[in-house]
Amino acid sequence: MAQGQFALIAWTTLATAVGGVLGYLLRQSIAKSRAGTLEAKLQKKVQQTKEEVAELIKNSEAKASEIIDRAQKDIDQRRREFLKTEEVLLEREKLLGEKISNFDKKESDLQTNTEKLKVMQEGVEKLRSESETKLEKVANLSREDAKKELLSLVETNSQRDILERMRKLEETGRETLQRRASDIVAMAIQKCAVPHTQELSTTTVAIPSEDIKGRIIGKEGRNIKAFEKLTGVELILDESPDSVVISCFNPVRRHIAKLALEKLIQDGRIQPAKIEEKVDEATVEISKIIKDAGEKALYDLTILGVNEKLVQILGRLYFRTSYGQNVLLHSIEVALIAETIAEELKANAPVAKRAALFHDIGKALDQQIQGSHIEIGIKILEKFGESEAVVHAMRSHHGDYPHDSLEAVIVTVADAISGSRPGARKDTLENYLQRLKSLEDIANRFEGVEKTYAIQAGREIRVFVKADMVDDLGAAKMARQIASNIEEELKYPGEIKVTVIRENRVVEFAR
Known part of the structure; x- marks a missing residue:
C-alpha cells in the first residue's frame, strides 16, 4: 500500500514536471512567433520610412535646385542693373570732375x-x-x-x-x-524729374451704356439732383454718349464724385440712399488717398521723422493747385532743386530740402484758416515739432521775412526756378478758380448756411441751408441778399444764378 502511494506520488510529480516543461516550451514558442511577427512589421515600417525620406530628400533637392536657379537669375539681373547704374554714375562723376577742373x-x-x-x-x-x-x-x-x-x-x-x-x-x-x-x-x-499733370475743372467717367445714364438721371431727375447735392459737383450727361463729365473747381469734391460715380456704375443700383452710401465710402477713401500721397512724397525724398498729422496735411496739397500747378508736385520739385543747390554750396542740404517741401504747407488749410499761407505754414510746422532752422528757411520764400540763413535763400531760389519754367503756371486758370471760391465765400458768410457749391463755370451758385435755422421766407430773403452782395463785390460777365435749397428730412424707424 505504501509502495502504491509512493508510485502515485512519483507519477504525479513527474507529470507536473513534464507539464511545466511543456508549458514553458509552449510559451517560448508563442513568444518567438510573436517577436518574429513584430520584427517583420518593424522592418517593413522602417523600409517605408526610408522610402518616404528618400522621396522627401529628392523633392527637396529639386525644389532647392529650382530656388537656387531663380536666385542666381535674380542675382545676375541685379548685377547687370547695378553695373549699368554704376556706368551712368561714373560718367556723371567724370563730367562733374571735368567741370570742377575747369573751374x-x-x-x-x-x-x-x-x-x-x-x-x-x-x-x-x-x-x-x-x-x-x-x-x-x-x-x-x-x-x-x-x-x-x-x-x-x-x-x-x-x-x-x-x-x-x-x-x-x-x-x-x-x-x-x-x-x-x-x-x-x-x-x-x-x-529733378518730377512729372507734372494739370487738371482743369472737369473729370470724365466712362459709362457702359445709355441705360446707366438713364439710371444716373433717375425718375424726374431725383438721382442726379441727390448726387449733385451730396458732392457739390455738376454732372454733364449730354456731351458724349459713353461718358459723364464731372464739373467742379474743387479737386477734392471732383475726385470724391468720380469715385462715388464709379462705385455706383459698378454696383448698378442707383437711387438716393445708395448714392449717399457711396459718397460716404468715397469720402473715407479720399482720406486714405491723401495720406498715401503725403507718405509717398516723404518716401521719394527720403525725409524721416515727420508727425503723422503733418503727413496728412502734406497729402492734402495733392488736391490743391496754384496757378494751375499741382502744389504737392511743385513742393517735391522745389525740394529736389533745393537739395542739389545746397549740396553744391556746402549748405545744410537736409534742412533746405525739408523746408522746401513744406514751403507751401499753409495752402493745404488756407481755405479753412484766416491768414496768408506763410503765416499758416509757420503755425503748422511749429505745432508739429519742426526745427527752428526749417521754419526760418521756409518762411522767407516770398520776401515776407528776412533771409536769416543760406538755406532760406536756397529755398527762395528753388521756388522761383520751379515756378518760372515754361508751362509751369497758368494765371488764367488760377483767376477762374479764385472767382469760383469768392462766390462760395460770399454765401458762406450767412448764418444757417450748411454748404455752398459754385457750378456751371461760375454762372450758378447753390446754397444748402439748415432747415431748423432758416425757414422758407428766410431762404428767399437770403437768396436776394447773396445776389446783392455778389453784384457789389465781384465783377463778372452776364449773370449769376443764386439757388438757395432748404430740405427738411425726417427719419423714423418702425420696430
Whole structure:
C-alpha cells in the first residue's frame, strides 16, 4: 500500500514536471512567433520610412535646385542693373570732375592775374621812389613838390593800363561766377524729374451704356439732383454718349464724385440712399488717398521723422493747385532743386530740402484758416515739432521775412526756378478758380448756411441751408441778399444764378 502511494506520488510529480516543461516550451514558442511577427512589421515600417525620406530628400533637392536657379537669375539681373547704374554714375562723376577742373583752372588764372597786378603795383611804388630821388637831385624840388610831380607822372603813364587790366579781371571773375551759377542750376534741374499733370475743372467717367445714364438721371431727375447735392459737383450727361463729365473747381469734391460715380456704375443700383452710401465710402477713401500721397512724397525724398498729422496735411496739397500747378508736385520739385543747390554750396542740404517741401504747407488749410499761407505754414510746422532752422528757411520764400540763413535763400531760389519754367503756371486758370471760391465765400458768410457749391463755370451758385435755422421766407430773403452782395463785390460777365435749397428730412424707424 505504501509502495502504491509512493508510485502515485512519483507519477504525479513527474507529470507536473513534464507539464511545466511543456508549458514553458509552449510559451517560448508563442513568444518567438510573436517577436518574429513584430520584427517583420518593424522592418517593413522602417523600409517605408526610408522610402518616404528618400522621396522627401529628392523633392527637396529639386525644389532647392529650382530656388537656387531663380536666385542666381535674380542675382545676375541685379548685377547687370547695378553695373549699368554704376556706368551712368561714373560718367556723371567724370563730367562733374571735368567741370570742377575747369573751374579750378579759371580760379588759378584769376589768382595769377591778381599776383601780376600786385607785382605791377610794387613796380609803380619802386618807380615812384626812384623818380622822387631824381627829382630832388635834378630839380632841387621840395619833397612835397616832388611827390605831387611823381603822382602826376604815375597817373598819366599807368592809370589807363591799370584800369584796363582791372576791368578785364572783373569781367573774367564775373563770367566765371555766372558760369558756375549756371552749372549749379543746370545740375539741379537735371536731377529733378518730377512729372507734372494739370487738371482743369472737369473729370470724365466712362459709362457702359445709355441705360446707366438713364439710371444716373433717375425718375424726374431725383438721382442726379441727390448726387449733385451730396458732392457739390455738376454732372454733364449730354456731351458724349459713353461718358459723364464731372464739373467742379474743387479737386477734392471732383475726385470724391468720380469715385462715388464709379462705385455706383459698378454696383448698378442707383437711387438716393445708395448714392449717399457711396459718397460716404468715397469720402473715407479720399482720406486714405491723401495720406498715401503725403507718405509717398516723404518716401521719394527720403525725409524721416515727420508727425503723422503733418503727413496728412502734406497729402492734402495733392488736391490743391496754384496757378494751375499741382502744389504737392511743385513742393517735391522745389525740394529736389533745393537739395542739389545746397549740396553744391556746402549748405545744410537736409534742412533746405525739408523746408522746401513744406514751403507751401499753409495752402493745404488756407481755405479753412484766416491768414496768408506763410503765416499758416509757420503755425503748422511749429505745432508739429519742426526745427527752428526749417521754419526760418521756409518762411522767407516770398520776401515776407528776412533771409536769416543760406538755406532760406536756397529755398527762395528753388521756388522761383520751379515756378518760372515754361508751362509751369497758368494765371488764367488760377483767376477762374479764385472767382469760383469768392462766390462760395460770399454765401458762406450767412448764418444757417450748411454748404455752398459754385457750378456751371461760375454762372450758378447753390446754397444748402439748415432747415431748423432758416425757414422758407428766410431762404428767399437770403437768396436776394447773396445776389446783392455778389453784384457789389465781384465783377463778372452776364449773370449769376443764386439757388438757395432748404430740405427738411425726417427719419423714423418702425420696430
